Amino acid sequence: MSTNPPIPLRPTTKPLSDALSKEEERLERQTDEGAQELRPTTREVVLAGGGMWPQDDLGDTMIINMGPQHPSTHGVLRLMMELDGEDVLRIKPVIGYLHTGMEKTGEELTYVQGTTNVTRMDYASNFANELVYSMAVEKLVGVEVPERATWIRMMMCELSRMASHLLFQATNGMDIGAVSMMLYGWREREEVLRIFEYVTGLRMNCNYIRPGGVAVDLPDGWQQRILDVCDLVVKGVSEYDELLSQNPIWRERTVGLGIITTEECLALSITGPILRSTGFAWDLRKAQPNLAYDQVEFDTIYTSNGDVYDRYRIRLYEILESVRIVRQCVEKMPAGDYRVQDKKITPPPRARIDESMEALIHHFKLFTEGFKVPAGETYVSVESPRGEIGCYMVSDGSSKPVRMHIRGPSFYNLQAIDPMGTDSLVADAVAIVSSIDPIMGEVDR
């Protein structure tokens, strides 16, 4: 159908008579309001197209743009959709509107400063970005992170997964029309962000996980606060479940919509909840465990239909699995250092700077020049809320990377729009984009 040559649109403009256009020109030369009122109101008559929509197969399709400033495209995503009436024939995502050259910036920053940069990529689950960056640096340096730092990292990553999936529940509800869901999702997410502020000082873009460990130790009394938030989130999730999962309107809007198969997912490099919604239980936390994921109990959530409803459910129940992991972290949190005691990698405590010349020198060197990383290359990947996030790092032995590349899961997952959206309706395309849950900061980097 798309191979047919485009036919001209039906006449939309009524030809103006010569006299009328001369009068028009005369009026347009005048600028006062009185003349404007005299402007003939029948200048353009748009014809509706003459009756019924054509039933023939003339290839009468049109291409419309959705975005880049469309409330349901999650930031600045532009979709070019070829439509036949209301049926979507194909979708092409057009990205780059949020491209800020973060990989180029990453080459200009030292390894100490680098996490500040990468934490702004996937701004809805920033800990995963910081984690892959730090793990790549640690792999090149060859440093082992203390056990407590590992557990803190795992706990913060799972809290971040909760926040990200709560954000998804909010925006997904808003896109599909359950506006009250939006308020509830934001409400619970805010409580998780308060934990981030309490632990790291910042609600978002925390820059907490750094090469060698984490920035600061957990504050006093953190256990109770985190457990309280866990209870709140569990209560919230049961409310969402009650509100949406069996809601007939919600099911009408989501079940059987935007179906993708496992084969398509694997071919298109799609990971995370989208892959798991097709019945393929692949989770890097289970398959290739890093941190301490092999010491906690949790289940991989997967369903078999591959539609929008399944992706909603997977993300909903993954919140509960994250709560399980966080509770085990609170219970099993080991004592010890929160960062590696290597003076060449982690800065000295503030108090030591006043009394030790070496501490002052190390502090100065770390925050001006940074530490040197042996030449080499490595690729590290973890499971972010959106799928496999990876960091490919090339070092030349200096204190800045030659190449720092983040494999953003949203970037690859966006390729799923076309197979999912084909043969759907325009209104459903919104639900499909929402179910992919792209974060444009990570797509465009």
Next chain:
Amino acid sequence: MADDTAREEDHEAEAAGDVAEPAPIPDDVAAAVVARFPGSVFVDSHGQAVVYVEREVIADVALMLRDEEQFTMLVDTVVVDHLVDGARPLVAGIAPERFEVVVNFLSHARNRRIRIICQVPESQPTAPSLTPTYPGANFAERESYDLFGIAFEGHPDMTRILMPDDWHGYPLRKDDAPARVPVTFKGDPSPR
């Protein structure tokens, strides 16, 4: 650091002893690739299997990995510009060029990864596209084209993806610095 030098020496020893008796490759997939494609070199990079292959055969390597070795997913395609990388670790048997195309593969069935790297000269910045084999490489190769100017031959839609269509230059190349504004001081002789 000490570990790394040890590894380098290991590797050099392996390369030196190549003529007499090639050292066994610990990774069987990498061994299969090296055996199939002459000119390929295996490197253990921090415990990860890396195979340097000739640029011309990288599509065939991908096809072999997909059809024979159960590598179900192309995880990532990256390009690296080594223009100013003085301390670049050289791989014996591989002539270094300015650009490297790095492709990460993942096998779900066998739960393992492999990385394939090929060299791309500055004078002819092209590489075979893997999109016909792994459609997921589509965006990544467009990004590499956009930011490094490496044209992937056989790609269905080799256009810019992140930068505007009328952009000149390739931003992630080391000699392309569009955002660099020289600092000017009061009283400086300037063209203005």
